[in-house]
Amino acid sequence: MKKNRSACARRRQFSGQFYRNNRLNLALTLLNTVLAAVLNLAISWLLQQTIDLATGAAAGLNLAQLGWATAGLLAVCVVLDASEAVALPRFLSRAMGQYREYAYGELLKKNLATFTEENTAVYLSALSNDANSIETNYLQKLFSFLGNALLFAGSLALMFWYSPPLTAVALVLSALPLAASLLAGPGLAEAEEEVSRENEGFVASLKEGLNGFSVVKSFQAEKEAFALFSGHSRSLQAAKCHRLRRGSVLSSVGSTAAAAAQLGVFLAGCWMALSGWGVTAGEMVVFVNLMGYFNLFISALPDFLANRAAAGALIDKLADALAVNVQKQGRAVPGKLEEGITIQELSFSYKAGEEVLRGLSARFEAGKSYAVVGGSGSGKSTLLKCLMAGGTGYEGEIRYDGVELRQISPDSLYDLVSLVEQNVFVFDSSVRDNITMFRTFLEEKVERAERLSGLRGLVEEKGEGYRCGENGKNLSGGERQRISIARSLLRQSSVLLVDEATAALDRETAFRVAGSILDLEGLTRIVVTHALDEALLRRYDGILVLKDGTLAECGRFEELMERKGYFYSLYTVSQ
Incomplete structure (x- = not known):
């Protein structure tokens, strides 16, 4: 238990670098995420109002008001896109820069006596391939996932406001993509760790080949050196292929199940409209639209959790490597040898x-x-x-x-x-x-x-x-x-x-x-x-x-x- 607490504390120290001196960029990006979710829900509502007005059903806005509302939403969309184009790249740039700098600072605390016995490919891989994976598969997806979560909550509230019975149908059918994604999700973190391990071997092989270039040439061992490099390269690509296949299966299963749920809601809404359950054409269309946001969160949830676990495993791997062979303190002595x-x-x-x-x-x-x-x-x-x-x-x-x-x-x-x-x-x-x-x-x-x-x-x-x-x-x-x-x-x-x-x-x-x-x-x-x-x-x-x-x-x-x-x-x- 004490060991687990220590590991969690080390992970927090490293992951905390993503947010240190980065609060403003984080706040702006979160604000953009919240406003973007509200904007998408407003567009769905505007879609329902437009269809109901066109089909003669009762609508809250007339055509002129719809036009002004559309123009206003488009203006907000432009502002949000411009703000996100500034805030998100700045957040990611500072987050990963501070993460790498903190890790390198910890690396410099290593004990000279034992560092020479360590495999430096671990650190080369951790600060290049692993860091890129953390940025791409976790940090970049963090805000889109939060946006999807807000859209999920907003969609659920809006759907319930339109039609509680159809919302109940939507909830039942949404269990399909959730169950499918959860079944396909396990193993992604292990696949990411395998990519990291294979990348270590590849980096070590590449470093040895470059450092020993003169030896390879003088002994005419080009074929053997190429075979070693090729073996590590193929193993790395095989691990990446396995990781990509895991992710693709997870995404495909979730998307297929989400499409089935969306079509099911569309058919149920059609039946309710024909049966006099008070569902208008606009509400039926907006339900399908909102189901897209609904299922986007459900299908993205297992993928995000798996990527989060994978990122945590990569951070733990680096933190554990940096926690050993740390330079110990001692007493100071004069800078001049007297005796x-x-x-x-x-x-x-x-x-x-x-x-x-x-x-x-x-x-x-x-x-x-x-x-x-x-x-x-x-x-x-x-x-x-x-x-x-x-x-x-x-x-x-x-x-x-x-x-x-x-x-x-x-x-x-x-x-x-x-x-x-x-x-x-x-x-x-x-x-x-x-x-x-x-x-x-x-x-x-x-x-x-x-x-x-x-x-x-x-x-x-x-x-x-x-x-x-x-x-x-x-x-x-x-x-x-x-x-x-x-x-x-x-x-x-x-x-x-x-x-x-x-x-x-x-x-x-x-x-x-x-x-x-x-x-x-x-x-x-x-x-x-x-x-x-x-x-x-x-x-x-x-x-x-x-x-x-x-x-x-x-x-x-x-x-x-x-x-x-x-x-x-x-x-x-x-x-």
């Missing part, structure tokens, strides 16, 4: 029983530079991940100036520590925007970051407004790495973690980038590197050598070479 980082008996595993780090202890003094080397799978990158709180499920201790990492708030940690990775993400924007991450900094601070990171040459040649292209395609590998370094310098982080930043660069560029990192004085630099270059290694204050998740050796380059241990073997083989 150092201490690691004590650190162990970490991605899977139970498969330790990547085992009992590792080390100390990094503030302001010094350290290289972390070792063979593939030795735990180098995992060590940096743990230092960045990317793996909080570790055993042992990691302390920044004596404060255990688990107790430090993520925001405070990210102010203290910056990470430069091998794969630098670059936005399709200007060089300056990528350095500042779209924030405002003093000009002298930006210039300092550009100078220390070695970006001044690029800026002087092409300007800060130079567009980097999608994922930095207009930049060289070295320039992308320097942008990442400049970001860290601009934030004035006290600790710089570098994870194989030069692995994909040519030897000369890698040497220059690594040299730029070592030239940064005042920062604590911990650099994971595969390149064992003597000129660079001699500049580090310490070298940590990992082997099978343990600390095999540590010391300066000269000391390690004199020992002729594991590092000596690694270095000799690499030359």
